[in-house]
Amino acid sequence: MIIVTTDSVPNQQIKELKGYVKGNTVQAKHVGRDILAGLKGIVGGEIKDYSDMMTEARQIAVGRMVEDAKKKGANAIVAFRLDTSSVMGGASEIIAYGTAVVVE
Template sequence: MLITTTDSVAGRDVAETLGLARGATVRAKHIGTDIMAGLRNVVGGEMKGYSSMLAGAREQAIDRMCEEAKAMGGNAVIGFRMETSAIMNGASEIVAYGTAVRLR
């Protein structure tokens, strides 16, 4: 599945626009990660537990978006974007979305 943030793909024509494809996941913090992050907050530096959690969440959201685009008959997603929001204390939602298309 080709994914691009642009609205076109150089050298390819959009044969059909299929609609919005999206994927989302919600992740919650782990108490152990919170303890380590609290210590890291005192001395500074990257909070690797959170970085790892969010990287996994981003990949899962993208995978789900691609699955939806493929189910629509697409072979690409153009205009790709991601958003993150806190839905409650300690939990975040990651949403990946774009336009599913069929390229020639």
């Protein structure tokens, strides 16, 4: 699956639009991670557990978007975007979305 943030794929022609595709996941913080994050907040620096959690969440969301595009018969996704939002205290949603297309 080709995934680009642009409206077209370089050196490819869009033959067919398949439509909007998306994938999302909601990730909640872990109490143990919160304790370590609180300590990091005092001394500063990256909170690696949260970075790892969000990396995994992005991978899940993108994977679900790709599956959505495959079901529609696409071989590429253009105008790809990632977005995040807080859905409740301690939980964030990651959504990956774009336009599924067939390119040649």
